[in-house]
Amino acid sequence: MNVPYTQLQQSWQHLSQQWQTTTPLWDDQVRWAFEAEFWQPLRSQVPMTLMKMEQLVRVITQAKQQVK
Amino acid sequence: MDSPIKVRSVQALRDLKGAVERFDQESIAALRAAEQELQATERWLQERLSYWRSQVLQWEEAVRVAGAALRICQASASYDPRTGASYVPNCSAQQATLAQAQAKVLEAQRQLSNVQTWQDMVRQAATAYRDQVIQVTRMLPTVLPSARIFLGNKVTELETYAAAGTLSDARISSGTAAPHPTAGVQSPTPASSGTWSTPEIQMVTLDQIDVSTSSVTGPQHFHKVSPQDMIEGFQKLQQVVMPAVAQGADGDYFAHLDTAQGLAYVHGYQRIFDVFYGDEAIRLEKLGGTYHIINGQHRLFLARQLGIKAIPALVTTRQA
Numbered sequence: 176m177n178v179p180y181t182q183l184q185q186s187w188q189h190l191s192q193q194w195q196t197t198t199p200l201w202d203d204q205v206r207w208a209f210e211a212e213f214w215q216p217l218r219s220q221v222p223m224t225l226m227k228m229e230q231l232v233r234v235i236t237q238a239k240q241q242v243k
Numbered sequence: 244m245d246s247p248i249k250v251r252s253v254q255a256l257r258d259l260k261g262a263v264e265r266f267d268q269e270s271i272a273a274l275r276a277a278e279q280e281l282q283a284t285e286r287w288l289q290e291r292l293s294y295w296r297s298q299v300l301q302w303e304e305a306v307r308v309a310g311a312a313l314r315i316c317q318a319s320a321s322y323d324p325r326t327g328a329s330y331v332p333n334c335s336a337q338q339a340t341l342a343q344a345q346a347k348v349l350e351a352q353r354q355l356s357n358v359q360t361w362q363d364m365v366r367q368a369a370t371a372y373r374d375q376v377i378q379v380t381r382m383l384p385t386v387l388p389s390a391r392i393f394l395g396n397k398v399t400e401l402e403t404y405a406a407a408g409t410l411s412d413a414r415i416s417s418g419t420a421a422p423h424p425t426a427g428v429q430s431p432t433p434a435s436s437g438t439w440s441t442p443e444i445q446m447v448t449l450d451q452i453d454v455s456t457s458s459v460t461g462p463q464h465f466h467k468v469s470p471q472d473m474i475e476g477f478q479k480l481q482q483v484v485m486p487a488v489a490q491g492a493d494g495d496y497f498a499h500l501d502t503a504q505g506l507a508y509v510h511g512y513q514r515i516f517d518v519f520y521g522d523e524a525i526r527l528e529k530l531g532g533t534y535h536i537i538n539g540q541h542r543l544f545l546a547r548q549l550g551i552k553a554i555p556a557l558v559t560t561r562q563a
Contacts, residue, residue, distance in 0.1 A: 176277055176280045176281065176284075178276065179272075179273040179274070179276040179277035179280065180273075180277065182269055182272070182273040182276070183269070183270055183273035183274070183277075186265060186266045186269040186270060186273070187266065187270070189262055189265065189266070190262040190263065190265070190266045193255075193258055193259045193261075193262035194259065194262075196255060196258070196259075197252075197255045197256065197258070197259045199251075200250065200251040200252040200255045201249070201250050201251070201252075201255065201256065202249045203249040203250065205397060205550065206249075208550070209390070209393060209394075209397075209550070212389075212390075212393075212548065213386050213389060213390035213393065214390075216382050216386050217382075217386060217387075220375075220378055220379045220382055220383075221270075221379065223375055223378075223379075224274075224372075224375050224376060224378075224379045227368075227371050227372040227375040227376075228277060228372055230368050230371070230372070231281070231365075231368040231369060231371075231372040234361075234364050234365055234368040235280075235281075235284050235365060235368075237361070237364075238284070238288065238361040238364065238365055239284075241357065241361060242288065242291050242354075242357060242358050242361050243291070243354055243357075
């Protein structure tokens, strides 16, 4: 589970950083519409998914260490 | 009145679009891989559970066998009344075997309990994770392609303005293109009395279309065709069909194109042509400067969601 988690986390980090880079350079109504329509759903759901996946990764790692 | 465009770097939008595309591909792949690994873990835990259950049974049987052997050994003790001698067998080996088997039972039970504990913990974490994945996978297939198309349209629009040298005070364009000669022609049903022009295909900016009467307000209203299928249709429309129609392509052209690419009608370009330029075209009535929807509410709703500025439609104009 570590590989998929890292892949999702890095991909999201890349997208977030690109968004942070873009927003100061794009400031019109279309950008606000884009943010409301597309960015907000991603920002609300993806970090939550990463958090749940991280918790699962931690539990699975411990299980593999503890279970014979 | 259209709002001004304030973009200081088109490249930043291109890079953002690239990041959206990358995330679109990698997020789905990561979630699939995670689910596969999770299922593998669940199978491994189930296998460990079965293994330790069998170990408990196996060592319990060993305890029974060792106990019986010990009782047989102990029963072999004897006393000779004639000589007064007694025989006490040495059962230490049987006792050791029994003790070892009993220890093995305890260990197997402990391991079985341990597996059950971790199986429960993984199950709880997996349930919480999968509930969240359901949420996110409902959203990603709609939002990411739409965002990509939205940004692609924006970049194309900005590049067009930049090429025209008007980026400094660019505004979203409005207006209509020339009628298309290959359009299917149908007679509209006027909403009110008056003289109506012959229907013709025009490019109509979405800002000019009155959507106040549209009953389509969200994905819940898409029943016949999914939003995802429609998004793919819009991609074909914008990337292939509209540019080709502008060069004079007609339905036969797209039929040949589908054949050349081995595309069935349902997945091909001819269908997109028919949907937007043929008998199934969006139909609008123009009254003054406003277009009223006769049909095509779903396509128009999604076009707005995708940030598309103009769309082909079969327009009938009411003459003054």
